[in-house]
Amino acid sequence: MIEQSAKQTIRIELEETARLLDRIDDAFEAAVQCILSCRGRVIVTGMGKSGHIGRKIAASLASTGTPSFFMHPAEAFHGDLGMVTEQDVVLTISNSGESSEVVNILPIIKRIGATIIAMCGRRDSSLGRHADHFIDIGVEREAGPYGLAPTCSTTATLVMGDAITVSLIEARQFTAQDFALYHPGGALGRRLLLTVANLMHQDEENPIVSETRTAKEALFTMTEKGLGAVSVVDEKGCFVGLVTDGMIRRSLEGGNAFLDQPIADIMTREPLTIPAGEMAATALHVMEKHEPRPVTVLPVLDAAHHPIGMLHLTDLLRSGVI
Incomplete structure (x- = not known):
């Protein structure tokens, strides 16, 4: 009934x-x-x-x-x-x-x-x-x-x-962006209003080492900043590569002699990067869709190719973008 x-x-x-x-x-x-x-x-x-x-x-x-x-x-x-x-x-x-x-x-x-x-x-x-x-x-x-x-x-x-x-x-x-302006507290607002610049680690929190430094020194910097990665720069301060804790672990499988070698020997020279002005939702998409596996960090570069910040996946999680 x-x-x-x-x-x-x-x-x-x-x-x-x-x-x-x-x-x-x-x-x-x-x-x-x-x-x-x-x-x-x-x-x-x-x-x-x-x-x-x-x-x-x-x-x-x-x-x-x-x-x-x-x-x-x-x-x-x-x-x-x-x-x-x-x-x-x-x-x-x-x-x-x-x-x-x-x-x-x-x-x-x-x-x-x-x-x-x-x-x-x-x-x-x-x-x-x-x-x-x-x-x-x-x-x-x-x-x-x-x-x-x-x-x-x-x-x-x-x-x-x-x-x-x-x-x-x-x-x-x-537009969806217009809608987000009227709903800043909602999920859509967070996805469309937050930029990489709003969430990235910068200044003292931004892990950077010179390409002339050793892998050991890069590991110390990585550990101090707690983001699991470090941007590598040349003598002009321009971004030339990225080292992650995963790279360090994989290198340790062949012994620890590499720790005293220049970081340039193990860094990735063309990693994924992102501008500070990009939407946080775009950064999430870039991280998730990367092949062969998703990434958890993105170096943030300015127009002159200087690393001005580092974005971690957990930053997106805490902000509610995910």
Whole structure:
């Protein structure tokens, strides 16, 4: 019984949501164009369940490049209408189009001069008649046994709100980098905002030795800095190679005589490197995709080929990029 009820609910909501495809028409495009040309904010309002969906729509718009906030219609009638200006677009949500709290503020919004977009199930409703633009979210039935609880209607509103949001994202050419700016605390923000320069070990923490030094001296420097690698430079301070603890271990298999030889004898002369301005996510990709095996460190070079830092895989792990 429970399984049948749940599946029937999903089937009905899918059917009702599919009807929205026919509502993406000239009226929908005109409403989206209205938001695109808005010089103010998009103010979303709705009562009850429509209000809950409205809050989500407002949040989605705000996080994707369209300044927006939710205004409770009851609070609007008691002073919050002062937040509305003639440059704003008010996105009003009501399935019936007759919610008294919403309908009561419409004449005042008109008087202020803001543009009204109605997300409504009836064009001939009070809300539909007052609106400058109308988006049809009407459904033929709700999913519940008595058709009383908002189910399909709220789902349709949410889906249409997402359709508006995504249409605006593409029209504004809103990029992942733009999204990250509004979500600096999220995983995407960390991946797209952090650069190698933000995470690399530099100055006293940056392990560097001259190519004239011995392998033993390089090992001491490597141990002191604790990054498992050391950049090797020539007499001009330019990067010429890299030595890792793995190279040292492999060399020890043939004895320890090499420890007194110049480090240039065992270093890798063309290792992977990265500029400081690259994104941390790019550095992670470079490390993971290296053949024949992934690497754990990347020397960071400036334009003059000087090693200005060292990036370790654990730095990416701690920052949340991974």
